[in-house]
Amino acid sequence: MSINFARSIEEKTFEHPCYNCIAHKYARMHIPVAPKCNVSCNFCNRKYDCINESRPGVTSEILSPKDARDKFKIVKNSVKNLTVVGIAGPGDPLANFEETRESIKLIKKECPDITFCLSTNGLMLPAYAGELVKLGVTHVTITINAVDPQIDAQIYKYVNYRGNTFVGVEAGKILLHNQLSGLRYLAGEGIVCKINIVMIKGINDAHIPEIVKKVKECGAYMTNIMPLIPVKGSVFGNRDTVDEYELADMRKKCGKYLKQMYHCRQCRADAIGSLDRDVSAQFRNYNKNITTIDKPEEIHKNDSGHRSYRFAVASSSGDYVDEHFGHVSEFYVYDVSDDDIKFREKRNVEMYCRGPQECSGHDDRISGVMKCIEDCNGVLVLRIGFEPVIKLHERGIRVFQMYSTIEEGIKRAVKLMGKCF
The missing domain is CATH 3.20.20.70 (Aldolase class I)
Structure with a gap:
């Protein structure tokens, strides 16, 4: 008893x-x-x-x-x-x-x-x-x-x-x-x-x-x-x-x-x-079978053995992390190695969330977003919903929600990934 x-x-x-x-x-x-x-x-x-x-x-x-x-x-x-x-x-x-x-x-x-x-x-x-x-x-x-x-x-x-x-x-x-x-x-x-x-x-x-x-x-x-x-x-x-x-x-x-x-x-x-x-x-459909989304974090290493990361940043201007994931039309992509942050490119995507009437049932759009950033270790966003978080987790991509300058945001994300500046 x-x-x-x-x-x-x-x-x-x-x-x-x-x-x-x-x-x-x-x-x-x-x-x-x-x-x-x-x-x-x-x-x-x-x-x-x-x-x-x-x-x-x-x-x-x-x-x-x-x-x-x-x-x-x-x-x-x-x-x-x-x-x-x-x-x-x-x-x-x-x-x-x-x-x-x-x-x-x-x-x-x-x-x-x-x-x-x-x-x-x-x-x-x-x-x-x-x-x-x-x-x-x-x-x-x-x-x-x-x-x-x-x-x-x-x-x-x-x-x-x-x-x-x-x-x-x-x-x-x-x-x-x-x-x-x-x-x-x-x-x-x-x-x-x-x-x-x-x-x-x-x-x-x-x-x-x-x-x-x-x-x-x-x-x-x-x-x-x-x-x-x-x-x-x-x-x-x-x-x-x-x-x-x-x-x-x-x-x-x-x-x-x-x-x-x-x-x-x-x-x-x-x-x-x-x-x-x-x-x-x-x-959400709690009477159905439950699955988990646990997945070990992947650490990328460059040829010299140093840890390196690639981040996709949701930004409207290229200065701040200030966009909702569902409203992004372009990601700013950065590569990080040791304490060196380098801008790589901008990548255009089709906006995933267009409002409450069009937000669900559009796997083609979200799949396009996921494919666009599938080589990244993390994504920096102002806000993000649960469906894309799960899809990102399934691909081993970490999510960081914040409002900050891009540089400070990346430093914070790297620290959370296990490397301090």
Whole structure:
């Protein structure tokens, strides 16, 4: 007879990859059971649920609570390092509380000691925080992009609170009050709270240290400052994002006040696996046979015995890594040997992803892209979806997501491949 000793919140935090940067060996599963949302963010467009898009608010399916339980059982049997189940949308879990509650109950019945977490905009926290504690949720992420309603008014189009729609500063006041009061309650009950902050140039970037100081005062465990992802079709779709240096500088500045998260991947609402290796595409038809994509990394060597690499870079200008893999029309190809980075050539490709209506079922286009870069060891992109990641892995090609100059990006990729400059 096996005996199950319940793990403490400290142990669960240690094994939670989003709350502990050294927990990368552990896996999480996001269950997309919450399609409705009660806040309209200017940076969000949840209608674009393309399988080649990797960002919050995106999923390839919506599950019922029973479907989520059944899929969890299959994933748990296959992904042996699974420690966390999270609800991150694609809308807001508390705007879909019946589905959220039922999903937690069903999965807890299957696996009582699984760590349960959720991500919310915080609007309905005062109404449901007590129930979350009773359900055994131990980790909650709240997105708080301002602690000034005037700034919130620039970030949110509206909030729908208890059936009434509010806009502007009034919406900001309601949202902020509920976020902070919910945070105080959860922290007081011993729930580990992470605060997500989207860094938006010219709107809240100078304000972020004030957010961090305020949420620390209210009991937050850590903050996760993330770059804005300009999403086509959103109000901020054409807005500039911050580069990795600006982001790192802000995290360092705010690290004086509160623990910072440096390893966020801004995951989809149906993500499965470790943070650096999402395997959710394997489980889309989860009642079918599961295959794995493990493949040993190949190290190329030149004639003198030195390790060398070839990288394909998704760039719109030849200066920055700034293109989504599915939107690339040409790759910049670089060869690296020791500390020498040399531009080799540009290679034209047919754009793989042309929008949600044309993104799937076009194996001819993606095959052409794969053939174009099949001699490369790695590809540097701003964003990439799960289907091309799997196809690249199958060919032994590593994927590096980032926003940086090409030179710095290649240096970082080489370091991750096992060679430091």
